[in-house]
Amino acid sequence: MTSHGKTHRIFVGTVFAAVVLLAMRFASAQARMIEVTADRDSRYKIAGMRTPEITVKAGEQILLRVTARKAKSWNRDGSIHGFTLLRASDRTKVEGWDLLFKPGKQEFQLTAPTEPGEYVVVCTVICSEEHEGMHMKFTVLP
Numbered sequence: 001m002t003s004h005g006k007t008h009r010i011f012v013g014t015v016f017a018a019v020v021l022l023a024m025r026f027a028s029a030q031a032r033m034i035e036v037t038a039d040r041d042s043r044y045k046i047a048g049m050r051t052p053e054i055t056v057k058a059g060e061q062i063l064l065r066v067t068a069r070k071a072k073s074w075n076r077d078g079s080i081h082g083f084t085l086l087r088a089s090d091r092t093k094v095e096g097w098d099l100l101f102k103p104g105k106q107e108f109q110l111t112a113p114t115e116p117g118e119y120v121v122v123c124t125v126i127c128s129e130e131h132e133g134m135h136m137k138f139t140v141l142p
C-alpha cells in the first residue's frame with residue numbers, strides 16, 4: 001500500500017470514529033433523564049416534588065435513573081421495589097414498563113407510551129404494610 005493510501009485510510013477511520021461519537025452524544029442528549037428514589041418507607045420520591053409525579057411527551061425517549069432502598073420485605077429474587085406503568089382508565093399494563101429494582105442505583109432506557117393520557121406507576125413488590133400506598137401519577141402529553 002502506498003503511504004498516501006494509508007494516510008487516507010487513517011483519515012477515513014478518524015472521521016468515522018468522530019461521527020460515531022457525535023451520534024452517541026446526540027442519542028444520549030435526546031433521552032430525557034428522570035430520577036426517582038424508591039425509598040425504604042415504601043414511597044417513590046422525586047427531588048423538588050412534594051407529591052412525586054412524572055410528565056412525559058408521547059413516544060419520548062426516557063432514561064430512568066433509580067435509587068432503590070430496601071423497605072421491610074422484598075421478593076425472593078432480591079427485588080426490593082417494583083415500578084409498573086398502568087393505564088389509569090383500565091389498569092392495564094404498558095408494555096416495556098414492568099420494572100423491578102435491586103438495592104442501589106440502576107438505569108432503564110424506556111420509551112414513553114405513544115398514547116397521551118393519564119397513567120399510574122405502582123409498586124409490584126410487597127415491600128411493607130405501606131406497599132399499597134406506593135404509587136404515583138404519570139401523565140403523557142401529546
Ligand SMILES: [Cu+2]
Nearest residue numbers: 081123127134
Ligand atoms: Cu415498594
